[in-house]
Amino acid sequence: MPKTSDKRITLSFDNGPHAEFTPMVLDVLARHDIRTTFFVVGQNLVANRDIARRARDEGHWIGNHTWSHSFPFREKGDADFVASEIDQTQAVIGDLAHEDKLFRPYGGAGRLDGALNAVAAKHLQQHGYTCVLWNSVPGDFRDAVGWPAAAMDQISQLESPLVVLHDIHGEAMTRLDRFISQLKYEGYSFKQDIPPDMIVIRNGEPTEALGSVLAKKI
DSSP: OOOOOOOEEEEEEESOOOTTHHHHHHHHHHHHTOOOEEEEOHHHHHHOHHHHHHHHHTTOEEEEOOSSOOOOTTTSOOHHHHHHHHHHHHHHHGGGSOTTOEEOOOOSTTOOTTTSOHHHHHHHHHTTOEEEOOSBOOOTTTOTTTHHHHHHHHHTTOSSOEEEEETTOHHHHTTHHHHHHHHHHTTOEEOOSOOGGGEEEETTEEOTTHHHHHHOOO
């Protein structure tokens, strides 16, 4: 029998939408009655807007994950690049956007150091964005078979896990259904709300966590 507990977890998906794999992910989430956030890449959204609309219509939140997913801001963080990466995607998201203008920076293999620089933080504040980070990146993009075990290990050490998965990797996502079933068996319940400590800017206002994130060094 499933275990009972008050453990809660938030799932999120980056880098889509993908024409084939995002619908597969949506089907799994629907079977389990789970709502999440999809942080979309602008270039992928242009080609697959109907899939993002389906996600929104099924109760998922649509967030911004840069236009090109090409350079973390630690590598290319000038004002023009930052504005283009953030605002182009927000414009394309349009009426699919969450009211809080959710944005997640590109960290590069889950790195937090330099994922958000001072230039980007200023831009997000000036334009009223909500910046969402993460605390669990189990590496589905590099280990399609082993990521669920890595995720369970990370999650077990966190009070409020916010897991980053990627709906552009089909083989990895074939294991999503079993992963969710295991979490349910272990007594986890799924929430859509972002854990407060994973938000460093909320509607343009910095939170206490922003300073420590900007101070992270390579």
